[in-house]
Amino acid sequence: MASPHLVFDEWEDEYAERNEHLRRSAVRDLFAAVSRPNVIGLSGGSPDISSLPLDQVADCAKNVVDEFGLKALQYGSSEGRPEMRRVVADMLAEDGIDVDIDQIIITNGSQQALDFMGRVFIDPGDTIIVEGPSYLGALQAFSAYMPDVRVVPMDDDGMRTDKLEELLEELGPGGAKFIYTIPNFQNPAGVTMTLERRKRLLELAHEYQITVIEDDPYGKLRFEGEHVPPLKSMDPNVIYLGTTSKIFAPGLRLAWCVAPKPIIEKINLSEQGAGLCVSAFTQCLCEQYFTKTDWKGTLKKSQAIYRSRRDALIGALEEYFPEEATWTHPEGGLFVWVTLPPYFDTMQMMSAALERGVAYVPGSNCYPDGQGKSSMRLAFSYEPEENLREGVRRLADTINDRLEL
Ligand code: PMP
Numbered sequence: 001m002a003s004p005h006l007v008f009d010e011w012e013d014e015y016a017e018r019n020e021h022l023r024r025s026a027v028r029d030l031f032a033a034v035s036r037p038n039v040i041g042l043s044g045g046s047p048d049i050s051s052l053p054l055d056q057v058a059d060c061a062k063n064v065v066d067e068f069g070l071k072a073l074q075y076g077s078s079e080g081r082p083e084m085r086r087v088v089a090d091m092l093a094e095d096g097i098d099v100d101i102d103q104i105i106i107t108n109g110s111q112q113a114l115d116f117m118g119r120v121f122i123d124p125g126d127t128i129i130v131e132g133p134s135y136l137g138a139l140q141a142f143s144a145y146m147p148d149v150r151v152v153p154m155d156d157d158g159m160r161t162d163k164l165e166e167l168l169e170e171l172g173p174g175g176a177k178f179i180y181t182i183p184n185f186q187n188p189a190g191v192t193m194t195l196e197r198r199k200r201l202l203e204l205a206h207e208y209q210i211t212v213i214e215d216d217p218y219g220k221l222r223f224e225g226e227h228v229p230p231l232k233s234m235d236p237n238v239i240y241l242g243t244t245s246k247i248f249a250p251g252l253r254l255a256w257c258v259a260p261k262p263i264i265e266k267i268n269l270s271e272q273g274a275g276l277c278v279s280a281f282t283q284c285l286c287e288q289y290f291t292k293t294d295w296k297g298t299l300k301k302s303q304a305i306y307r308s309r310r311d312a313l314i315g316a317l318e319e320y321f322p323e324e325a326t327w328t329h330p331e332g333g334l335f336v337w338v339t340l341p342p343y344f345d346t347m348q349m350m351s352a353a354l355e356r357g358v359a360y361v362p363g364s365n366c367y368p369d370g371q372g373k374s375s376m377r378l379a380f381s382y383e384p385e386e387n388l389r390e391g392v393r394r395l396a397d398t399i400n401d402r403l404e405l
Contacts, residue, residue: 021143040391042378043359045187045334047246048309051301053293060288068284076280078271079264080106080256084283087290088242088256095219096233097240097258105264105271106278110217110243110255114138116270117178117213117239118145120263127176129167129210131159133337133366133375135187138180138215149368150176156328158183158193161200168208178211178239183231185218185333188366188377192331195228202235215241220299222332223307232258239263244286246334247299252282306334312385313378316392322399334381337363340399344374349398358394 064072079085085101092099107113114137122128122145130139132151142149150171152164159181168175181201183193193201205212214231219242232240243255257267271277289295313336317327327338340346347362363375380388 018144018146021146022140038357039354040358040383040387040394042313042380042383042388042391042395043361044382045379046382047250047334048302048305048381049249051298051305052249053298056293057285057289060285060292063288063292064281064284068280072281072284074280076277076283078105078268078277080104080278081280081283081287083287084254085256087287088258091290092232092240092242092258095230097230098233099236099258103258103261103264105257105259105267106283107255107257107267107271108275108278109245109250109253110215110241110257111137111141112253112274113241113255113257113267114141114215115144115274116257116267117180118142118147119270120266121177121211122147127171129164129176129179130368131181131186131189133188133363133372133377134180134368135182135215136361136365139366139368142180143368147177151367151369151371152179154186154189154191156191158186158191158197159201161197161204164201165204168204168210171208173207174209176208176210178213179205180213180215181231182215182218184216184228185221185330185335187218187333188335188361188363189337190328190330190333190335191337192225192228198228198231198234202231202238206235211237211239213239213241217241217243217246218333220247221303221306221334223303223310225331236260248286248289248295252286254278254282254286303332306332306381309380309383309385309388310336312388313380313392316389320393320396322396322403325399334379336378336380337375338378339363339375342374344399344402346374346376349402352401353395353398356394356398358391358398360395 082101084106085104088104089099089101118141122142124146126147127150128142128147129150129152132153150167152167153160183198185192212231216230232238237260240258244252310330324341325338327336330336347364350362361377363372364370366372383391
Protein backbone atom coordinates (compact mmCIF):
# COMPACT_ATOMS: atom_id res chain seq x y z
CA MET A 1 0.00 0.00 0.00
CA ALA A 2 1.34 3.48 -0.86
CA SER A 3 2.25 5.53 2.19
CA PRO A 4 -0.67 7.90 2.87
CA HIS A 5 1.35 11.11 3.25
CA LEU A 6 2.83 10.90 -0.27
CA VAL A 7 1.17 12.98 -2.91
CA PHE A 8 2.52 11.76 -6.21
CA ASP A 9 3.33 15.09 -7.82
CA GLU A 10 5.14 16.35 -4.73
CA TRP A 11 8.16 14.14 -4.20
CA GLU A 12 10.55 17.03 -3.55
CA ASP A 13 10.55 16.69 0.26
CA GLU A 14 11.27 12.98 0.05
CA TYR A 15 14.60 13.10 -1.76
CA ALA A 16 17.90 12.89 0.10
CA GLU A 17 19.93 16.09 0.15
CA ARG A 18 22.68 14.58 -2.03
CA ASN A 19 20.35 14.72 -5.03
CA GLU A 20 20.55 18.49 -4.97
CA HIS A 21 24.29 18.21 -5.46
CA LEU A 22 24.14 15.82 -8.40
CA ARG A 23 25.31 17.37 -11.63
CA ARG A 24 23.26 16.74 -14.69
CA SER A 25 25.39 15.34 -17.50
CA ALA A 26 25.31 17.60 -20.55
CA VAL A 27 26.79 14.71 -22.53
CA ARG A 28 23.83 12.45 -21.77
CA ASP A 29 21.46 15.23 -22.83
CA LEU A 30 23.51 15.74 -25.94
CA PHE A 31 23.32 12.07 -26.83
CA ALA A 32 19.57 12.55 -27.12
CA ALA A 33 20.14 15.46 -29.50
CA VAL A 34 22.77 13.63 -31.51
CA SER A 35 20.46 10.71 -32.15
CA ARG A 36 18.58 13.12 -34.45
CA PRO A 37 19.57 12.43 -38.04
CA ASN A 38 22.22 14.68 -39.63
CA VAL A 39 23.79 15.88 -36.39
CA ILE A 40 27.54 15.20 -36.37
CA GLY A 41 28.54 14.13 -32.89
CA LEU A 42 31.83 15.69 -31.82
CA SER A 43 30.48 15.44 -28.28
CA GLY A 44 30.42 11.83 -27.07
CA GLY A 45 33.66 10.03 -26.24
CA SER A 46 32.62 6.61 -27.50
CA PRO A 47 35.65 4.69 -28.73
CA ASP A 48 35.77 3.30 -32.25
CA ILE A 49 35.22 -0.43 -31.90
CA SER A 50 35.04 -1.22 -35.60
CA SER A 51 38.43 -3.01 -35.46
CA LEU A 52 37.22 -5.61 -32.96
CA PRO A 53 37.45 -9.15 -34.38
CA LEU A 54 33.85 -10.22 -33.69
CA ASP A 55 34.45 -13.83 -34.77
CA GLN A 56 37.22 -14.12 -32.18
CA VAL A 57 35.06 -12.47 -29.52
CA ALA A 58 32.39 -15.07 -30.35
CA ASP A 59 35.00 -17.84 -29.94
CA CYS A 60 35.97 -16.36 -26.57
CA ALA A 61 32.31 -16.36 -25.47
CA LYS A 62 31.90 -19.98 -26.58
CA ASN A 63 35.08 -20.95 -24.73
CA VAL A 64 33.68 -19.36 -21.59
CA VAL A 65 30.63 -21.61 -21.74
CA ASP A 66 32.67 -24.70 -22.72
CA GLU A 67 35.48 -24.18 -20.20
CA PHE A 68 33.72 -22.62 -17.22
CA GLY A 69 30.12 -23.76 -17.72
CA LEU A 70 27.79 -22.88 -14.88
CA LYS A 71 30.59 -21.22 -12.89
CA ALA A 72 30.54 -18.35 -15.36
CA LEU A 73 26.83 -17.91 -14.68
CA GLN A 74 27.07 -17.93 -10.89
CA TYR A 75 27.73 -15.07 -8.42
CA GLY A 76 31.43 -14.44 -7.92
CA SER A 77 33.60 -12.87 -5.21
CA SER A 78 33.24 -9.11 -4.72
CA GLU A 79 36.93 -8.42 -5.39
CA GLY A 80 36.75 -10.19 -8.76
CA ARG A 81 38.04 -13.49 -10.11
CA PRO A 82 41.69 -14.17 -9.22
CA GLU A 83 42.27 -15.14 -12.88
CA MET A 84 40.99 -11.75 -14.09
CA ARG A 85 43.07 -9.91 -11.49
CA ARG A 86 46.11 -11.91 -12.67
CA VAL A 87 45.47 -10.75 -16.26
CA VAL A 88 45.33 -7.16 -14.95
CA ALA A 89 48.50 -7.59 -12.84
CA ASP A 90 50.39 -8.89 -15.91
CA MET A 91 49.16 -5.96 -18.00
CA LEU A 92 50.20 -3.49 -15.28
CA ALA A 93 53.65 -5.11 -15.01
CA GLU A 94 54.30 -4.09 -18.64
CA ASP A 95 53.88 -0.47 -17.49
CA GLY A 96 56.26 -0.92 -14.56
CA ILE A 97 53.47 -1.30 -11.99
CA ASP A 98 54.36 -4.22 -9.79
CA VAL A 99 51.41 -5.39 -7.65
CA ASP A 100 49.96 -8.57 -6.16
CA ILE A 101 46.43 -9.49 -7.08
CA ASP A 102 45.21 -8.66 -3.57
CA GLN A 103 45.90 -5.00 -4.40
CA ILE A 104 43.42 -5.17 -7.30
CA ILE A 105 39.63 -5.06 -7.26
CA ILE A 106 37.49 -5.50 -10.38
CA THR A 107 34.76 -2.87 -10.82
CA ASN A 108 31.79 -2.26 -13.05
CA GLY A 109 33.58 0.25 -15.28
CA SER A 110 35.96 2.88 -13.92
CA GLN A 111 32.87 4.98 -13.44
CA GLN A 112 31.89 2.73 -10.54
CA ALA A 113 35.42 2.98 -9.15
CA LEU A 114 35.08 6.78 -9.19
CA ASP A 115 31.86 6.49 -7.21
CA PHE A 116 33.70 4.22 -4.74
CA MET A 117 36.41 6.88 -4.37
CA GLY A 118 33.66 9.25 -3.26
CA ARG A 119 32.10 6.72 -0.88
CA VAL A 120 35.38 5.73 0.69
CA PHE A 121 37.01 9.13 1.05
CA ILE A 122 34.54 12.04 0.97
CA ASP A 123 32.47 13.33 3.87
CA PRO A 124 30.26 16.33 3.07
CA GLY A 125 32.41 19.47 2.99
CA ASP A 126 35.73 17.65 2.58
CA THR A 127 38.11 19.26 0.13
CA ILE A 128 39.19 17.37 -2.98
CA ILE A 129 41.48 18.60 -5.76
CA VAL A 130 40.85 18.10 -9.47
CA GLU A 131 42.44 19.35 -12.66
CA GLY A 132 40.71 22.15 -14.52
CA PRO A 133 39.17 21.05 -16.81
CA SER A 134 38.38 17.53 -15.59
CA TYR A 135 36.33 14.49 -16.56
CA LEU A 136 32.70 15.45 -16.09
CA GLY A 137 31.73 11.89 -15.10
CA ALA A 138 34.17 12.11 -12.19
CA LEU A 139 32.82 15.50 -11.15
CA GLN A 140 29.36 13.97 -11.27
CA ALA A 141 30.33 10.91 -9.24
CA PHE A 142 32.13 12.94 -6.56
CA SER A 143 29.37 15.55 -6.34
CA ALA A 144 26.98 13.04 -4.72
CA TYR A 145 29.27 13.04 -1.67
CA MET A 146 29.13 16.83 -1.38
CA PRO A 147 32.83 17.76 -1.42
CA ASP A 148 34.36 21.21 -1.69
CA VAL A 149 36.07 20.82 -5.07
CA ARG A 150 39.20 22.88 -5.70
CA VAL A 151 40.56 23.23 -9.22
CA VAL A 152 44.20 23.30 -10.33
CA PRO A 153 44.67 24.70 -13.85
CA MET A 154 46.42 22.79 -16.63
CA ASP A 155 48.57 23.73 -19.57
CA ASP A 156 50.07 21.71 -22.42
CA ASP A 157 52.27 19.83 -19.88
CA GLY A 158 49.33 18.71 -17.74
CA MET A 159 48.45 19.83 -14.22
CA ARG A 160 50.28 23.05 -13.20
CA THR A 161 52.22 21.76 -10.21
CA ASP A 162 53.27 25.31 -9.28
CA LYS A 163 49.57 26.14 -8.83
CA LEU A 164 49.03 22.86 -6.98
CA GLU A 165 51.80 23.85 -4.59
CA GLU A 166 50.14 27.23 -3.94
CA LEU A 167 46.85 25.51 -3.21
CA LEU A 168 48.44 22.94 -0.91
CA GLU A 169 50.23 25.72 0.99
CA GLU A 170 46.84 27.34 1.52
CA LEU A 171 45.14 24.09 2.58
CA GLY A 172 48.02 22.81 4.74
CA PRO A 173 49.09 19.19 5.38
CA GLY A 174 46.23 16.72 4.99
CA GLY A 175 44.05 19.65 3.86
CA ALA A 176 42.46 17.68 1.02
CA LYS A 177 41.20 14.10 0.82
CA PHE A 178 42.69 13.42 -2.58
CA ILE A 179 44.09 14.81 -5.81
CA TYR A 180 42.32 13.35 -8.85
CA THR A 181 44.33 13.37 -12.08
CA ILE A 182 44.11 11.91 -15.58
CA PRO A 183 47.77 12.15 -16.62
CA ASN A 184 47.51 10.59 -20.11
CA PHE A 185 45.58 12.24 -22.98
CA GLN A 186 43.40 13.91 -20.43
CA ASN A 187 39.63 13.96 -20.75
CA PRO A 188 38.70 16.60 -21.81
CA ALA A 189 41.95 18.52 -22.44
CA GLY A 190 43.80 15.87 -24.48
CA VAL A 191 47.14 16.84 -22.87
CA THR A 192 49.65 14.54 -21.13
CA MET A 193 51.47 15.31 -17.88
CA THR A 194 55.24 15.44 -18.35
CA LEU A 195 57.55 13.18 -16.33
CA GLU A 196 58.91 16.19 -14.47
CA ARG A 197 55.41 17.27 -13.41
CA ARG A 198 54.53 13.70 -12.40
CA LYS A 199 57.54 13.59 -10.11
CA ARG A 200 56.71 17.01 -8.64
CA LEU A 201 53.07 16.00 -8.08
CA LEU A 202 54.18 12.92 -6.14
CA GLU A 203 56.67 14.95 -4.08
CA LEU A 204 53.97 17.45 -3.15
CA ALA A 205 51.42 14.72 -2.39
CA HIS A 206 53.97 13.09 -0.12
CA GLU A 207 54.95 16.34 1.56
CA TYR A 208 51.31 17.32 2.21
CA GLN A 209 50.15 13.72 2.90
CA ILE A 210 47.45 13.68 0.29
CA THR A 211 46.30 10.60 -1.64
CA VAL A 212 46.67 10.68 -5.42
CA ILE A 213 44.07 9.02 -7.67
CA GLU A 214 45.44 8.32 -11.15
CA ASP A 215 42.66 7.64 -13.67
CA ASP A 216 44.22 6.10 -16.78
CA PRO A 217 41.65 4.88 -19.32
CA TYR A 218 43.63 6.23 -22.28
CA GLY A 219 47.25 5.30 -21.43
CA LYS A 220 47.40 2.58 -24.08
CA LEU A 221 45.95 4.82 -26.79
CA ARG A 222 49.22 6.61 -27.60
CA PHE A 223 49.67 7.02 -31.36
CA GLU A 224 52.60 9.46 -31.29
CA GLY A 225 55.49 10.49 -29.01
CA GLU A 226 57.17 8.82 -26.05
CA HIS A 227 55.53 6.75 -23.33
CA VAL A 228 55.57 8.45 -19.91
CA PRO A 229 55.56 6.11 -16.88
CA PRO A 230 52.39 6.03 -14.77
CA LEU A 231 52.40 7.72 -11.36
CA LYS A 232 51.58 4.36 -9.81
CA SER A 233 54.87 2.91 -11.13
CA MET A 234 56.73 5.62 -9.20
CA ASP A 235 54.75 5.51 -5.95
CA PRO A 236 52.95 2.44 -4.54
CA ASN A 237 50.59 4.65 -2.51
CA VAL A 238 48.88 5.99 -5.63
CA ILE A 239 45.38 4.67 -6.36
CA TYR A 240 45.27 3.64 -10.01
CA LEU A 241 42.15 3.14 -12.16
CA GLY A 242 42.24 1.20 -15.43
CA THR A 243 39.49 -0.10 -17.72
CA THR A 244 38.77 -2.36 -20.68
CA SER A 245 36.51 0.34 -22.16
CA LYS A 246 39.07 1.83 -24.56
CA ILE A 247 41.22 -1.25 -25.17
CA PHE A 248 38.42 -3.77 -25.68
CA ALA A 249 34.76 -2.77 -25.36
CA PRO A 250 32.95 -0.22 -23.15
CA GLY A 251 29.74 -2.24 -23.30
CA LEU A 252 31.30 -4.91 -21.09
CA ARG A 253 31.68 -2.50 -18.15
CA LEU A 254 34.80 -4.12 -16.77
CA ALA A 255 37.53 -2.13 -15.05
CA TRP A 256 39.96 -2.29 -12.12
CA CYS A 257 41.15 -0.27 -9.20
CA VAL A 258 44.66 -0.84 -7.86
CA ALA A 259 45.43 0.42 -4.36
CA PRO A 260 47.19 -0.45 -1.10
CA LYS A 261 45.41 -3.39 0.55
CA PRO A 262 43.61 -1.49 3.35
CA ILE A 263 41.96 0.74 0.72
CA ILE A 264 41.00 -2.29 -1.38
CA GLU A 265 39.27 -3.74 1.70
CA LYS A 266 37.20 -0.58 2.11
CA ILE A 267 36.29 -0.53 -1.59
CA ASN A 268 35.34 -4.18 -1.33
CA LEU A 269 32.77 -3.30 1.36
CA SER A 270 31.32 -0.69 -1.00
CA GLU A 271 31.18 -3.24 -3.83
CA GLN A 272 29.25 -5.63 -1.59
CA GLY A 273 26.61 -2.96 -1.08
CA ALA A 274 26.64 -1.56 -4.59
CA GLY A 275 26.59 -4.57 -6.89
CA LEU A 276 27.78 -7.69 -5.00
CA CYS A 277 30.27 -8.54 -7.74
CA VAL A 278 31.09 -7.83 -11.37
CA SER A 279 29.59 -10.30 -13.86
CA ALA A 280 31.60 -13.53 -13.73
CA PHE A 281 30.75 -14.20 -17.38
CA THR A 282 32.21 -10.85 -18.46
CA GLN A 283 35.36 -11.46 -16.43
CA CYS A 284 35.82 -14.89 -18.03
CA LEU A 285 35.27 -13.34 -21.46
CA CYS A 286 37.91 -10.68 -20.80
CA GLU A 287 40.36 -13.28 -19.50
CA GLN A 288 39.94 -15.13 -22.79
CA TYR A 289 40.21 -12.00 -24.91
CA PHE A 290 43.38 -10.73 -23.23
CA THR A 291 45.15 -14.11 -23.17
CA LYS A 292 43.96 -15.82 -26.35
CA THR A 293 43.62 -13.11 -28.99
CA ASP A 294 46.09 -10.67 -30.53
CA TRP A 295 44.45 -7.77 -28.67
CA LYS A 296 47.54 -5.61 -29.01
CA GLY A 297 47.38 -6.03 -32.80
CA THR A 298 43.72 -5.00 -32.71
CA LEU A 299 44.60 -2.00 -30.55
CA LYS A 300 47.25 -0.93 -33.08
CA LYS A 301 44.51 -0.75 -35.73
CA SER A 302 42.42 1.49 -33.46
CA GLN A 303 45.44 3.69 -32.74
CA ALA A 304 46.00 4.18 -36.48
CA ILE A 305 42.34 5.15 -36.91
CA TYR A 306 42.52 7.64 -34.02
CA ARG A 307 45.69 9.15 -35.40
CA SER A 308 44.16 9.84 -38.83
CA ARG A 309 41.03 11.18 -37.19
CA ARG A 310 43.05 13.48 -34.93
CA ASP A 311 44.87 14.73 -38.03
CA ALA A 312 41.56 15.26 -39.86
CA LEU A 313 40.06 17.18 -36.94
CA ILE A 314 43.11 19.38 -36.36
CA GLY A 315 43.55 19.93 -40.11
CA ALA A 316 39.95 21.16 -40.29
CA LEU A 317 40.40 23.41 -37.24
CA GLU A 318 43.43 24.98 -38.95
CA GLU A 319 41.48 25.46 -42.14
CA TYR A 320 38.13 26.69 -40.83
CA PHE A 321 38.47 28.13 -37.32
CA PRO A 322 39.13 31.83 -36.71
CA GLU A 323 42.69 32.90 -35.92
CA GLU A 324 41.81 33.79 -32.32
CA ALA A 325 40.95 30.16 -31.49
CA THR A 326 43.54 27.85 -29.89
CA TRP A 327 43.52 24.09 -29.33
CA THR A 328 45.54 21.26 -27.83
CA HIS A 329 47.57 18.68 -29.81
CA PRO A 330 46.92 15.25 -28.28
CA GLU A 331 49.45 12.46 -28.88
CA GLY A 332 46.82 9.86 -28.06
CA GLY A 333 43.36 9.41 -26.57
CA LEU A 334 40.15 10.74 -28.03
CA PHE A 335 39.82 14.49 -27.37
CA VAL A 336 40.90 17.97 -28.44
CA TRP A 337 40.17 21.00 -26.24
CA VAL A 338 39.41 24.18 -28.14
CA THR A 339 39.41 27.65 -26.62
CA LEU A 340 37.68 30.61 -28.30
CA PRO A 341 38.09 34.29 -27.37
CA PRO A 342 36.75 35.01 -23.85
CA TYR A 343 33.54 36.72 -25.01
CA PHE A 344 32.24 33.40 -26.39
CA ASP A 345 29.90 31.29 -24.29
CA THR A 346 29.95 27.77 -25.74
CA MET A 347 26.98 26.69 -23.62
CA GLN A 348 24.85 29.46 -25.13
CA MET A 349 26.19 28.65 -28.59
CA MET A 350 25.03 25.00 -28.35
CA SER A 351 21.54 25.45 -29.72
CA ALA A 352 22.84 27.36 -32.78
CA ALA A 353 25.43 24.62 -33.34
CA LEU A 354 22.78 21.89 -33.06
CA GLU A 355 20.66 23.75 -35.56
CA ARG A 356 23.59 23.71 -37.95
CA GLY A 357 23.94 19.96 -37.25
CA VAL A 358 26.94 19.59 -34.95
CA ALA A 359 27.29 18.76 -31.24
CA TYR A 360 30.20 19.25 -28.80
CA VAL A 361 30.69 19.36 -25.03
CA PRO A 362 30.59 22.94 -23.67
CA GLY A 363 33.69 23.62 -21.58
CA SER A 364 31.84 24.78 -18.46
CA ASN A 365 30.57 21.20 -18.00
CA CYS A 366 34.11 20.12 -17.33
CA TYR A 367 34.59 22.47 -14.36
CA PRO A 368 32.83 22.40 -11.01
CA ASP A 369 32.78 26.20 -10.74
CA GLY A 370 31.58 27.73 -14.02
CA GLN A 371 35.04 28.20 -15.59
CA GLY A 372 35.65 27.06 -19.18
CA LYS A 373 32.83 29.12 -20.71
CA SER A 374 34.71 29.91 -23.90
CA SER A 375 36.08 26.38 -24.40
CA MET A 376 34.71 23.15 -25.80
CA ARG A 377 35.68 19.48 -25.99
CA LEU A 378 35.74 17.91 -29.42
CA ALA A 379 36.00 14.11 -29.70
CA PHE A 380 37.72 12.65 -32.76
CA SER A 381 37.13 9.05 -31.70
CA TYR A 382 33.85 8.17 -33.26
CA GLU A 383 32.96 10.00 -36.46
CA PRO A 384 34.72 9.17 -39.75
CA GLU A 385 37.19 11.69 -41.16
CA GLU A 386 34.80 13.34 -43.62
CA ASN A 387 32.27 13.94 -40.82
CA LEU A 388 34.95 15.39 -38.57
CA ARG A 389 35.84 17.89 -41.30
CA GLU A 390 32.21 18.71 -42.00
CA GLY A 391 31.46 18.98 -38.26
CA VAL A 392 34.30 21.46 -37.76
CA ARG A 393 33.14 23.43 -40.80
CA ARG A 394 29.63 23.70 -39.34
CA LEU A 395 31.07 24.74 -36.00
CA ALA A 396 33.21 27.38 -37.66
CA ASP A 397 30.09 28.74 -39.40
CA THR A 398 28.34 28.93 -36.03
CA ILE A 399 31.32 30.77 -34.55
CA ASN A 400 31.64 33.13 -37.51
CA ASP A 401 27.93 34.04 -37.23
CA ARG A 402 28.69 35.21 -33.70
CA LEU A 403 31.87 37.01 -34.69
CA GLU A 404 29.82 39.03 -37.15
CA LEU A 405 27.17 39.99 -34.58
N1 PMP B 1 37.59 8.09 -16.41
C1 PMP B 1 37.73 8.84 -17.50
C2 PMP B 1 38.78 9.91 -17.51
C3 PMP B 1 36.92 8.64 -18.62
O1 PMP B 1 37.09 9.41 -19.70
C4 PMP B 1 35.94 7.62 -18.58
C5 PMP B 1 34.99 7.33 -19.71
N2 PMP B 1 35.11 7.94 -20.85
C6 PMP B 1 35.82 6.86 -17.42
C7 PMP B 1 36.67 7.12 -16.35
C8 PMP B 1 34.79 5.78 -17.29
O2 PMP B 1 35.19 4.66 -17.95
P1 PMP B 1 34.43 3.28 -17.86
O3 PMP B 1 33.84 3.04 -19.21
O4 PMP B 1 35.47 2.28 -17.50
O5 PMP B 1 33.39 3.39 -16.79
